[in-house]
Amino acid sequence: MTVALIGAGNMGGALVERLCEAQWAVTVCDIDPLRQWQALAAGASLADTPLAAVAQLGNEGALLLVVVDADQCREVLWGDQGASVGLRPGHTVVLCPTIAPEDTISIAERLALQGIACIDAPMSGGPQRARDGRMSLMVAAPAAVLERHADLLAALSLNVMRISERVGDGARTKLVNNLLAGINLVGAAEVLALAGRMGLDLSTTLDVIERSSGQSWIGSDRMRRAIANDLVPRAHVTLLEKDTRLAVAAARSSGFEGPLGASAAGVFKAASEAGMADLDDAALLSFLRQTAPRP
Known part of the structure; x- marks a missing residue:
């Protein structure tokens, strides 16, 4: 039950609190000192870089990207000290921001070349609903991937809606x-x-x-x-x-x-x-x- 989370802002911070409360081991990477302090207070560990954040993931661990846009997703994964270097087959990237479907698909295809699964999982409802587990989580990924991470998805939200098995449909x-x-x-x-x-x-x-x-x-x-x-x-x-x-x-x-x-x-x-x-x-x-x- 290990998770790395990049981007502990309004929505990401709410997810950190919710996961820590549910006894998940969460490692957070965020550039804002206030968000770092809030993550620590919630019970998470901190990492200085995305690469360091995924270092402690178990064999089927997940990396949650709760950043703003597709460029930030790519920077987190493949930029300097990007997480992709530390990701291994069996790991899964959960894409939570609202981005264009073609960006979701291209990121998933690039991850697949490394043997990394991807869940297309945009969120809706705002920080308070995210904290309470009442936000909408729209997921699209192969059924086996969704089943493997059913516990994580259930911990994130009481309103998980399976859109399809086609990555991009969540977006x-x-x-x-x-x-x-x-x-x-x-x-x-x-x-x-x-x-x-x-x-x-x-x-x-x-x-x-x-x-x-x-x-x-x-x-x-x-x-x-x-x-x-x-x-x-x-x-x-x-x-x-x-x-x-x-x-x-x-x-x-x-x-x-x-x-x-x-x-x-x-x-x-x-x-x-x-x-x-x-x-x-x-x-x-x-x-x-x-x-x-x-x-």
Whole structure:
């Protein structure tokens, strides 16, 4: 029951706490001293490099990558002091970030040349749900690989959804989900900005939406924080900017272009460029209130 985890940020740190609580032996590599301290406090061991992090893995150990994008995945695996040098046949890499399907596939194919298995396993739900085991974990890999790591997947989440045996389908599913999340969040921010312009109380308006046909989980979650002016980052604007951009690109590569996806992606891009990149994506409400033109 040994795991190495690279990237102990908001989501990764929640997974570290959950695994340590379940008595897994976890080695963490993260460049942020605060995240290192939090991992130690949770009961994990620390490693200075990805290569050092995998040194203690057992014969069927797993390396969890909880980084931001495909470039960081490749750097962790094949960069200076990269983990791939220390990985052996029998080990498995679990890819948790939201990345393009083609990147997931290329990483898995490169690992396969070394005899290393790969689980395509993007996550959804936010840090608190990850900590509580209520996040969605979308997994795609050959059935034998998933069975071999069934205990680990169950420890990570109570909501493990097997998408298929085709690596890349987890990434595809996550992009579809996150495009809808982005559309819903832009929509929620837009209508509350409109409510404010009409002179309505935002909290009362959101009460009505939550009990009516306009309700969405991400809308309620983010807009409650926005109304309270609580913009401490749980999910930065840059994340849905990246995810909606990747989703729109994946749609176009499939020969599909809908009416809403590109518009939502454009809002996240504009908010990021307006200086909100590092704020919680609940900041979308204030962005739209500031930028919506007046007659």
